[in-house]
Amino acid sequence: MWDLANLFRRYSRELQGYLRRRGVTADTAADLSQDAFVRLAQLVDKTPMGELPSNGRAYLYRTAINLQIDAQRRVRIVAPAGEIDLDAIVDPAPQPDELLISAEQLRLLERALMDVPEGPRLVYDLRMEGLTFAEIAERLSIPLQTAYSRLASVLMHLQTQLRKANEGGKRWPR
Template sequence: MLDVQQLFRRYNSDLKRYLRRRGASAETAADLTQETFLRLLTASPLGHVDNVQAYIFRTANNLSIDLARRQRLLPFLDDGEEVLDKFMDETPSPERVVVSRQELAILQTALNQVPQTPRNVFLARLDGRTFEEIGRAVGIPTQTAFSQMVRVMMHLRAALDRARE
């Protein structure tokens, strides 16, 4: 299994630099970097990856391409977000609603077990704050904020896995 925290420490700066060279703003590069590692963390078990660095950079590149495509499409529409909302029917089925409510209750119980600081990091990230912003607000290094986020997500994933068994 990949140690996402170690990979984040090793490739975080290089990945942001790579994305900046591809034209992303500093903020967008930071967001794409975080999204890359969150995808890595939440992905199904990968098995053996021969070149982890290439995998990480390919994931970031794909995310930047997806973002560029969305940004190219939306300016041609008067209100692109509104048009996209009309095309997508995201109404879940009744079965999905029941399962989602059960999963939410499991996640809430598991989150209540997490100590206050990691919980605050997790909730701040859900609010869209970067790890750098969270670290400053909570008074911890950026790497620690990321590590705490990873631990909380692993705890929540384990709770869901246990419930599904």
């Protein structure tokens, strides 16, 4: 059986922080987090042990996100136009730390692309421009499978460089 008290101790603050990053106030994050744990407790009470979700943390996060979405819908439907709780609306713009991480990753990827030979890099560039593999193969006069394999090699190289940067102490979201 799940130890709800242990799950609460381990994930309550983490879940609230996650909700705060999604744009809700501290009070709303605390309420949504608590409601997610209540839902989990209700699930444990009425579900046979073998049918419970295997990952309590994932269940809590998904439940909290769903509760946040429901709260936002209620605000849009119920609140008069002049009384909307703006704190309950998630700002879709990236957070400053996400912008910094993205800029750092972009610089790393640009440097990594400089190491890629011209043929594969050209396939990558054309694909980023929106061309299909068939169009790339025709334009470069190469077999379709070569276009696929060249792009795959570029993507593996970029992934390796990101992984090396992560292992070097920088922790980017996956």
